[in-house]
Amino acid sequence: xxTADRTxxxxxxxxxxxxxxxxxxxxxxxxxxxxxxxxxxxxxxAHPALYWGNASTFSNPFVxxxxxxxxxxxxxxxLPGWQDLAAGRRWHxxxxxxxxxxxxxxxxxxxxxxxxxxxxxxxxxxxxxIGGSIRAHLMLRFPHGEEARSYNVLQKLSYLAVLFGLxxxxxxxxxxxxxxMDARLHFLVEVFGGRQSARTLHFLTASTLVLFFLVHIIAVxxxxxxxxxxxxxxxxxxxxxxxxxx
Amino acid sequence: MIDxxxxxxxxxxxxxxxxxxxxxxxxxxxxxxxxxxxxTLEQAEGLTRVVQRLLLGRHALAPEYxxxxxxxxxxxxxxxxxxxxxxxRHVQTGFADWRLTVGGLVERPLELSLADLRQIASRTQIxxxxxxxxxxxxxxxxxxRLSAVLQQARLKSNxxxxxxxxxxxxELTPDGSGQYYETIDLVDAMHPQTLLAYDMNDRPxxxxxxxxxxxxxxxxxxxxxxKYVMRIEAIESFAGIAxxxxxxxEDRGYEWYAGI
Numbered sequence: 001x002x003t004a005d006r007t008x009x010x011x012x013x014x015x016x017x018x019x020x021x022x023x024x025x026x027x028x029x030x031x032x033x034x035x036x037x038x039x040x041x042x043x044x045x046a047h048p049a050l051y052w053g054n055a056s057t058f059s060n061p062f063v064x065x066x067x068x069x070x071x072x073x074x075x076x077x078x079l080p081g082w083q084d085l086a087a088g089r090r091w092h093x094x095x096x097x098x099x100x101x102x103x104x105x106x107x108x109x110x111x112x113x114x115x116x117x118x119x120x121x122x123x124x125x126x127x128x129x130i131g132g133s134i135r136a137h138l139m140l141r142f143p144h145g146e147e148a149r150s151y152n153v154l155q156k157l158s159y160l161a162v163l164f165g166l167x168x169x170x171x172x173x174x175x176x177x178x179x180x181m182d183a184r185l186h187f188l189v190e191v192f193g194g195r196q197s198a199r200t201l202h203f204l205t206a207s208t209l210v211l212f213f214l215v216h217i218i219a220v221x222x223x224x225x226x227x228x229x230x231x232x233x234x235x236x237x238x239x240x241x242x243x244x245x246x
Numbered sequence: 247m248i249d250x251x252x253x254x255x256x257x258x259x260x261x262x263x264x265x266x267x268x269x270x271x272x273x274x275x276x277x278x279x280x281x282x283x284x285x286t287l288e289q290a291e292g293l294t295r296v297v298q299r300l301l302l303g304r305h306a307l308a309p310e311y312x313x314x315x316x317x318x319x320x321x322x323x324x325x326x327x328x329x330x331x332x333x334x335r336h337v338q339t340g341f342a343d344w345r346l347t348v349g350g351l352v353e354r355p356l357e358l359s360l361a362d363l364r365q366i367a368s369r370t371q372i373x374x375x376x377x378x379x380x381x382x383x384x385x386x387x388x389x390x391r392l393s394a395v396l397q398q399a400r401l402k403s404n405x406x407x408x409x410x411x412x413x414x415x416x417e418l419t420p421d422g423s424g425q426y427y428e429t430i431d432l433v434d435a436m437h438p439q440t441l442l443a444y445d446m447n448d449r450p451x452x453x454x455x456x457x458x459x460x461x462x463x464x465x466x467x468x469x470x471x472x473k474y475v476m477r478i479e480a481i482e483s484f485a486g487i488a489x490x491x492x493x494x495x496e497d498r499g500y501e502w503y504a505g506i
Contacts, residue, residue: 038274044380047377049381051381054311054382055315055384056321058381059319080274086499089378089501090288091278093290093506097290097293178298178505179465179467180298180506182309183309184301186309196381199380
């Protein structure tokens with residue numbers, strides 16, 4: 001497959017940004033996270049209260065949604081769209097497996113192609129200028145020229161945090177809620193401070209992922225939704241070439 | 247001109263988005279109702295069971311806690327009093343005439359009183375009870391090891407599962423399919439922490455928590471741990487019991503393997 005730059009005229013250049021395995025795992029991940037979020041809220045509706053420690057302190061929860069007893073999250077935010085814990089669990093665990101297998105495929109791909117070093121790790125140059133990058137982002141100003149060829153420092157850091165921080169944390173806190181896995185992974189229960197702590201962290205991490213999703217979408221819209229969307233579907237991302245190059 | 251065009255486009259976009267999200271929601275619910283989709287989703291249970299069994303083996307123990315971890319208020323779910331005439335009589339007599347029946351595919355059927363059960367090899371453990379709803383409570387359980395009871399009864403070679411028939415009905419049905427029951431396989435039945443518990447926090451089990459006997463299967467969720475156990479049956483298959491899925495909640499859509 002030819003992945004060299006393509007000159008499009010009018011000073012625009014198409015660069016091959018997202019290889020096929022990245023695009024496939026990106027969309028599979030998006031689907032899994034959506035189903036996991038909605039079915040997760042269905043499961044949480046069965047007992048919408050969170051605790052710290054190993055056991056639930058019913059009269060003194062860390063946080064209770066609604067009354068803490070009845071369903072607290074609306075039907076449109078749950079899968080299925082009616083109260084059914086058993087069905088919610090079926091969706092959740094099926095897509096949890098898909099999510100984990102998809103994540104493993106991505107990790108194998110990223111390691112064998114050294115994608116982490118080459119594409120995701122910020123350069124020391126980028127880290128030095130992180131302040132300017134934050135200011136530009138807050139004003140929703142994104143580079144469109146040659147500097148858009150690689151990810152900017154905030155993009156790199158947030159992708160790294162999601163891929164190697166939040167997503168593995170979702171799996172680890174999820175597994176800690178399993179009474180079966182706890183028989184093998186006693187240390188995980190201790191690391192998270194108990195099964196109910198793991199459940200609370202599972203919820204907080206999911207909430208952080210929702211926040212990431214919102215910022216991700218705002219950034220895509222602000223940076224140019226069509227070219228961004230096209231690049232994660234076809235792989236080709238359009239940038240403006242340097243002056244005089246067209 | 248540009249303005250009207252972009253307003254029109256925006257309106258169109260809004261309508262399209264509204265229609266699309268409506269379609270997605272109703273589409274999701276259609277999918278969630280489809281038997282084919284549900285039977286596909288159920289495949290994950292088998293994968294979870296096989297992988298957890300591989301990782302856990304027969305002997306890995308559920309975490310045990312210290313006396314200071316015991317929950318002050320242990321929630322009771324499901325039935326909190328079977329309330330049948332027969333059960334009420336047993337409560338009044340302190341379960342003095344009550345007998346646990348052990349039958350089915352065994353060489354030596356047993357009838358065990360509570361005193362008999364207390365003579366059998368026992369174990370005491372402080373463990374965490376995880377309800378499928380999401381909450382957990384910790385208690386100290388004392389009881390006869392199920393493996394020891396089954397050794398006395400001597401399982402026949404074709405026994406694959408142990409069924410627990412209970413005194414309570416969570417749902418009143420004419421055919422008795424609302425009667426609580428559970429099944430576990432021999433891996434869990436022979437596990438050292440699998441008990442027929444008669445004591446909770448050093449006291450005889452109360453009615454709320456399943457008197458006179460409840461099952462403890464510590465590597466699975468709470469609904470597997472049947473309360474008010476009256477009869478134990480060694481069986482080759484659970485297809486013929488009630489809904490055929492191996493338990494009261496299993497017949498109502500929950501997983502038979504509740505390790506997660």
